[in-house]
Amino acid sequence: MAEHLNDFTILDGGMGRLLERLGAPFRLPEWSALSLIEAPDFVTKAHTAFAGSGADIITTNSYGLVPHMIGRERFEKEGRALADRAGRIAREVADQAPGDVRVAGSLPPLFESYRPGNFKPDEAPHILESLVAGLAPHVDLWLIETQSSTAEALTALAAVRTSRLPIFVSYTLKDEDGRAGPPELRSGEPVADAVAATVEAGASGILFNCSQPEVMGEAVVAARKAIAASGNRKVELGVYANAFLPEPPSDTPYAGISEIRNDLDPENYLKWVRLWVEQGATIVGGCCGIGPEHIAAIKASRDTVPAA
Template structure:
């Protein structure tokens, strides 16, 4: 154990699989949005579970609030209202938490996860405007997440840039078995290129999510080099991996609900977290299949540093 300062922010875990475990309505194509529509009390229960596990940032359940998941007509009629509901539910839980909790407004892939080729730049503002309008009164930070390309991410960033709130951008990475070379977004852009342009565009933090934990370390190292060489050396760097089996290469369509790995129990996931923090991550949490038990293990290890050596540097957010 070294004398490094213990300082990182704990993000929550995945929402969809937790809702399924809780017995909430859950199916494709609506995914986690179905609970928001039909049984919002389950969303409150999920947020509460993460807060009780030690999460310091909880993410609005707005990932599924896009036309290709809830339908064009429902989005047109109810998109802003549902986004408002997602923000309000998270805000209520955060405001009643026993410790300081921030609310991150999730701005998801607008057309399909893992499919940068499906992005329609001219249609994106229409979708983003409803999500941002509904979420804005309730959130403390924007989380533009599971982005497969810089075009996708920076389009969303431009919409919220003047909101006055911190902006986190999180990319998903190529993670199929056997791939070699530098870490890449699913678009084929390198992590180094993506981090540089994202910081230049005004992001306060760059994260990596919804990919296998095995590909995260190289991404962190590449990102840390760019951040340390930039004019924004205090930018946050985060990871929240998923527990899915590897998805198909990014030029193939997302096939459905993925199988969860058996080897990413809390103890094993914690080993990955320890590595990421040592490599310079300042925000850690989990994505699909990573639940409150994993977040609890991360929180306990931070509170008892002897359980994990060499925690990283300061959190990019000052908890009030």
């Protein structure tokens, strides 16, 4: 747990929406991968914007480098090289940024976000092998993100365990409009059970991302208790929420580009960040729709809170 309200690490924000704002090539199903393929200079600009706004960690633009987004044929031919490009661009920006900026290697959901039932354990290691090989020379830590089940998360964790780098696992939560009840992964697994299993498997950090801010607090509290019960006091705890409008759970991923809420400007998002830090988060940032201006507000707030 953060000992003081200014004792936390700042993660960057959502890459895809920033690339779109910058004018980069952007469409579905490739999403943020399209810019990496066709116009990588925009990826450099996006990373530079986040690093310049105060992010302590920038995340490689490798979220879309999976067969169902860039196509199986392209993935087989170019997946490792594109992962290397994503890692190299982030590394160059981090090395040129003022201060100590680290690079997180993003390992995404391999078979569609939010769809734990689509996970294919026999195919996952092959996909992960290409991503890990391309990213590994450039990253300081691994960020296994937007995981909907422990099955997919632990498979990815196993793929990087021998790298000896810190491994953060970030879960996405059930957050449909009107949701009530204890926090659950999109698979239906209780957060406490998922956290216990992930810490036992060797995760250095547990985060929650790509879900509504409203469901994050209870997840942080549940995770904090599970981490305490594990006896491992070194595990980090973090949140980076999205700014999507609430959607019914039946919505199909990638059917369209989701709309962004108008009530999560930097000032209002900062209120959530402060709450998560009070609840025990030691890493905060943003996911889809959270831009450099949000990260700058978080940085300014952290810098102005007196140390205890």
